[in-house]
Amino acid sequence: MRISNGYLIFVLVFIILLFQTDNILANAENWDFQYRGVRAMGMGNAFGAVSDDGDAFYYNPSGLTSIRKFRLDLQPVRVIPTEVFYNETK
Numbered sequence: 001m002r003i004s005n006g007y008l009i010f011v012l013v014f015i016i017l018l019f020q021t022d023n024i025l026a027n028a029e030n031w032d033f034q035y036r037g038v039r040a041m042g043m044g045n046a047f048g049a050v051s052d053d054g055d056a057f058y059y060n061p062s063g064l065t066s067i068r069k070f071r072l073d074l075q076p077v078r079v080i081p082t083e084v085f086y087n088e089t090k
Contacts, residue, residue, distance in 0.1 A: 053067070
């Protein structure tokens with residue numbers, strides 16, 4: 001069995017992205033994930049009833065049962081660093 005170079009590159013990129021995500025999520029309390037799918041935005045965020053693609057994880061996980069075939073969806077996710085300040089003087 002011979003493994004192609006394309007497959008090895010895919011696995012390498014996947015592993016690198018997996019570890020990068022772990023670093024970002026380590027401080028999840030300081031990051032604001034503003035995720036909205038392109039299709040859901042086009043529908044005015046009324047996507048909960050028809051979520052039958054990769055966005056179902058975010059909008060309506062029960063829509064995953066409607067997926068008929070494998071499809072890779074890549075969409076930009078906007079991650080914004082945030083700080084929360086509290087006034088502790090009383």
